[in-house]
Amino acid sequence: MSDALRxxxxxxxxxxxxxxxxTHINAHAPASTTLAxxxxxxxxxxxxxxxxxxxxxxxxxxLPPKEKVARLVEYLGALENTIQSSWLIEMAREFxxxxxxxxTSGNWESLYDRAAAAMSRPDWTAQVLKQSKLSAVFxxxxxxxxxxxxxTSVYIPxxxxxxxxxxxxxxxxxxxxxxxxxxxxxxxxxxxxxxxxLFEHFANRGARACAISLPPDxxxxxxxxxxxxxxxxxxxxxxxxxxxxxxxxxxxxxxxxLAEYCADFKLPFDLMIGVNRGVYAGGVFQGRDLYDSRVSLxxxxxxxxxxxxxxxxxxxxxxxxxxxxxxxSWIFPNVFTNAHWWYSNTPTYIEHDAAARLxxxxxxxxxxxxxxxxxxxxxxxxxxxxxxxxxxxxxERFVVDRGWREERAVALGTQVLRGNVDAIFGPFARA
Numbered sequence: 001m002s003d004a005l006r007x008x009x010x011x012x013x014x015x016x017x018x019x020x021x022x023t024h025i026n027a028h029a030p031a032s033t034t035l036a037x038x039x040x041x042x043x044x045x046x047x048x049x050x051x052x053x054x055x056x057x058x059x060x061x062x063l064p065p066k067e068k069v070a071r072l073v074e075y076l077g078a079l080e081n082t083i084q085s086s087w088l089i090e091m092a093r094e095f096x097x098x099x100x101x102x103x104t105s106g107n108w109e110s111l112y113d114r115a116a117a118a119m120s121r122p123d124w125t126a127q128v129l130k131q132s133k134l135s136a137v138f139x140x141x142x143x144x145x146x147x148x149x150x151x152t153s154v155y156i157p158x159x160x161x162x163x164x165x166x167x168x169x170x171x172x173x174x175x176x177x178x179x180x181x182x183x184x185x186x187x188x189x190x191x192x193x194x195x196x197x198l199f200e201h202f203a204n205r206g207a208r209a210c211a212i213s214l215p216p217d218x219x220x221x222x223x224x225x226x227x228x229x230x231x232x233x234x235x236x237x238x239x240x241x242x243x244x245x246x247x248x249x250x251x252x253x254x255x256x257x258l259a260e261y262c263a264d265f266k267l268p269f270d271l272m273i274g275v276n277r278g279v280y281a282g283g284v285f286q287g288r289d290l291y292d293s294r295v296s297l298x299x300x301x302x303x304x305x306x307x308x309x310x311x312x313x314x315x316x317x318x319x320x321x322x323x324x325x326x327x328x329s330w331i332f333p334n335v336f337t338n339a340h341w342w343y344s345n346t347p348t349y350i351e352h353d354a355a356a357r358l359x360x361x362x363x364x365x366x367x368x369x370x371x372x373x374x375x376x377x378x379x380x381x382x383x384x385x386x387x388x389x390x391x392x393x394x395x396e397r398f399v400v401d402r403g404w405r406e407e408r409a410v411a412l413g414t415q416v417l418r419g420n421v422d423a424i425f426g427p428f429a430r431a
Contacts, residue, residue: 001043002112002347005395005400005406006344006388006395007391008394008406009390009391009394009395009399009406009409009410009413010387010388010391010416011207012406012410012413013391013410013413013414013417014133014205014384014387015133015385015388015416016133016414016417016418017133017134017137018133018417018418018421018430019134019135019136019137019156019418019421019422019425019426019428020132020134020136020137020138020370020371020373021138021209021313021338021339021367021370021421021425022140022158022211022326022338022370022371022372022375022430023136023137023139023140023370023371023372023373023379024139024140024372024373024374024376025137025139025373025376026374027139027149027150027151027153027155028149028150029373030125030137030155030376031119031124031125031373031376031377032115032119032375032376032377033111033116034066034069034112034115034119035065035069035108035115035210036066036068036069036117037065037375038074038088038091038115038375038377038378039068039073039088040058040068040236041067041374041375041378042284042285042287043084043273044072044079044084044088044203044288045058045072045284045285045286045287046283046284046286046287047073047078047079047082047101048072048075048076048078048079049283049284049287051074051075051078051079051224052065052075052078052399053071053075055282055283055284057071058071058284059165059231059284059285063076063132064423066112069108069112070108070178072104073095073103073104073108074105075248076088076102076103076104077104080102081353081424083346083347085379085384086383086385087378087381087385088274088381089102089103090212090380090381090384091377091380091381092115094112094129094131094381095115095128095154095377095380096111096114096115096118096120097114098111098362106215106351107401109303113124116254117397117413118122120129120308124241125376128376128377128379128380129154129376129381132376132380132383134376135154135398135428135429135430136153136154136156136426137154137156137371137376138154138156138158138209138370139155139156139157139158139324139380140158140160140211141158141159141160141178141202141207141275142160142163142174143159143160143161143163143164143179143180143198143360144176144177144180145157145181146248147201147202147205147207150205152205153429156206156207156208156266157198157202157205157206157207157208158207158210158211158270159198159202159207159209159210159211159267160211160212160297161210161211161212161254161255161258162212164177164195164215164258164382165212165251165254165258166251166253167250168235168250168254169235169239169240169242169250170240171239171240172233174239175249177198178192178200179341180197180198181194181197181198183197185218185236186235186236186293186321187229188225188228188229188231188232190257191232191253191257192257193208194250194271195254195257195258195261196261198266199261199264199265199267205264208267208268208426209268209269209270209313210234210258210261210262210267210268210269210270210426211265211269211270211271211272212213212258212269212270212271212272213272213275214271214272214273214274214276215274215276215277215292215369216273216276216291216292216294216295217295218251218275218299219299219300219302220255220256220259220299220300220303220332221252221302222252222256222302222306223249223366223386225252228248228249228253229415230246230249231246231247231249231250231253232250232253235247235250248399256303258306259303259310260305260307260308262310262345263307263309268311268312268313268336268424269310269312269313270313270314270315270338271300271312271313271315272315272316272317272341273295273297273300273314273315273316273317273321274291274292274295274316274317274318274321275289275290275291275292275317275342276289276290276291276292277289281408288342289386291317291318293318293320293321295316295321296324297314297324297328299386300312304328304332304335305333307334308334309334310332310334310338311334311336311339311424312332312334312426313336313367314328314329314335314336314337314338314400315338315339315341315346316341316344317341317342317343317344318343318344319349319352319353320354322344322353322356323356323358324362325337326356326357326360327360329361329365329366330356330360330361330363332419336364336365336366336367336420336424337357337361337365337366337367338367338370338371338422338429339367339368339369339370339371340353340354340369340386342372345382347385347389350385350386351389351392351393354368354386354389354390355393355397356395358397358398358412358416359397360394363412363415363416364415364420364423365420366415366416366420367416367420367421367424368369368390368413368416368417369383369386369417369419371383387413387417390416390417391413394409394410394413395409396413
């Protein structure tokens with residue numbers, strides 16, 4: 001297989017205008033203001049901590065951004081083999097004109113100053129979006145987010161529901177729900193009605209999805225009326241002191257209700273499955289969670305069967321779960337493969353997983369990639385990584401092995417990168 005073939009395919013894919021269907025962008029501050037915003041991304045702090053940096057070195061209250069970068073740079077040499085390091089170098093080159101091979105103690109300050117100057121420009125956010133060929137990004141919005149003060153055609157709301165399902169026993173979360181909906185919850189029916197008001201608010205502000213991150217032991221199920229009534233009554237009376245089984249039942253009630261409203265409002269329900277929270281108690285901020293291979297999609301069979309008209313884009317935390325996801329997408333019309341999440345987001349796993357999906361799942365049912373980013377600058381290197389891998393797969397397995405014309409391979413790549421985002425979540429306007 002020639003490098004020229006891969007290059008041509010990459011160039012065609014790289015010309016596409018994309019929508020990022022899952023990020024953690026703050027629509028009120030979407031781009032970085034200093035290099036500390038970039039190096040503070042949890043991938044770098046996790047890896048630096050893993051390589052020997054004491055957590056306290058960057059957790060010190062009031063630590064100036066430049067000093068934080070100085071402390072992290074000390075550990076970049078140990079990370080230069082990682083894909084995350086290549087993202088950093090690609091960002092520095094594409095956005096700030098960096099030309100050195102690595103960021104070191106001898107050159108980081110000049111890079112910091114160039115980055116700060118670029119980021120201070122009033123059009124910096126628009127420039128990053130344009131250079132990254134992004135026309136819109138999906139957000140991750142708390143259920144009580146007012147969704148005001150930003151352009152919802154560029155920053156697309158998404159209803160994130162983890163707190164509702166897993167933390168509603170907390171007094172503060174219940175108070176937030178009642179404030180956000182103007183409701184007084186007394187029983188299962190008024191709880192369902194309050195959740196319906198959240199969907200109305202999000203739908204009226206242009207939301208295109210509902211989403212949740214799920215632990216490996218969660219198995220959705222529908223409660224009968226007696227169990228639903230008992231769960232709401234116990235938790236609203238006793239909060240976190242309520243019986244543990246009632247708290248679990250409340251989570252099942254809320255989750256099932258979310259799926260019902262997704263059906264009513266025709267919103268896809270993004271499920272990100274398999275994360276154990278707080279495994280490494282001594283880890284840096286956002287660096288404490290890991291996957292658990294004991295998760296199985298069989299736990300979701302009742303859900304998938306009960307809601308045939310709800311689209312379920314599924315992300316799995318580990319590559320080892322990908323074959324099961326492929327098989328469920330193969331069989332269930334309402335299950336879709338969704339990107340390469342977190343610990344699966346490295347080239348070796350992406351190539352294996354994406355190739356399996358492309359060879360086994362209908363082409364209309366695959367969402368190729370999302371960045372999961374917190375700052376806009378990460379879209380460029382992350383999507384570029386995926387597009388290089390996708391070009392390699394298309395070149396090797398479709399053009400060479402199966403004799404496809406290049407144009408046909410590009411059309412497949414275009415569909416998983418952009419067309420299916422429009423079909424599943426959209427449609428969206430194109431430039």
